[in-house]
Amino acid sequence: MVSLKFHDMDTRPDLDPWLGGLLVLPEWRNRGVGTMLMHRGTKEARRLNVPRLYLWTHSAEKLYHKLGWQVVERTNYFGKEAVVMQFDLSGQSQRSIPKPRADYLRSATRLPAAAGELRGAIR
Numbered sequence: 001m002v003s004l005k006f007h008d009m010d011t012r013p014d015l016d017p018w019l020g021g022l023l024v025l026p027e028w029r030n031r032g033v034g035t036m037l038m039h040r041g042t043k044e045a046r047r048l049n050v051p052r053l054y055l056w057t058h059s060a061e062k063l064y065h066k067l068g069w070q071v072v073e074r075t076n077y078f079g080k081e082a083v084v085m086q087f088d089l090s091g092q093s094q095r096s097i098p099k100p101r102a103d104y105l106r107s108a109t110r111l112p113a114a115a116g117e118l119r120g121a122i123r
């Protein structure tokens with residue numbers, strides 16, 4: 001799952017809106033699902049005419065950097081090193097969505113089941 005939200009970081013009330021809550025079930029990781037969710041989030045923001053999105057992360061800077069996000073600041077948040085990043089949605093065309101791996105495509109029919117599992121997990 002992934003969300004677009006307001007006021008995601010107490011220390012940066014000046015920045016809005018945010019992309020957050022990126023989560024892929026452990027058994028579905030490293031197949032490009034997180035990347036696709038990120039593209040879906042930025043596509044939705046573009047549809048809503050958001051010029052720039054922000055996120056903060058303790059752990060996934062490498063993934064976001066690969067997707068074109070830029071570092072705004074490095075800081076300490078909740079007692080750990082965190083990085084605030086931004087993605088400019090104005091002007092440039094959306095990067096093409098990377099193709100999932102072949103084994104991901106073969107198992108894609110299981111995705112609805114995985115979505116059901118996720119819904120069950122957050123009830």
Ligand SMILES: CC(C)(COP(=O)(O)OP(=O)(O)OC[C@H]1O[C@@H](n2cnc3c(N)ncnc32)[C@H](O)[C@@H]1OP(=O)(O)O)[C@@H](O)C(=O)NCCC(=O)NCCS
Nearest residue numbers: 022023024029030031032033034035057060063099100101
């Ligand atoms: C962070 C998270 C969402 C990534 O999800 P994911 O589905 O594994 O993400 P992807 O598969 O798109 O990318 C992860 C890796 O697979 C690689 N990858 C990307 N697209 C790929 C594809 N099409 N096929 C295969 N591998 C791919 C990426 O290069 C990345 O490798 P890296 O180790 O070099 O960064 C997931 O690990 C997660 O839910 N973590 C726990 C919650 C969390 O930390 N969320 C982020 C909060 S800021």
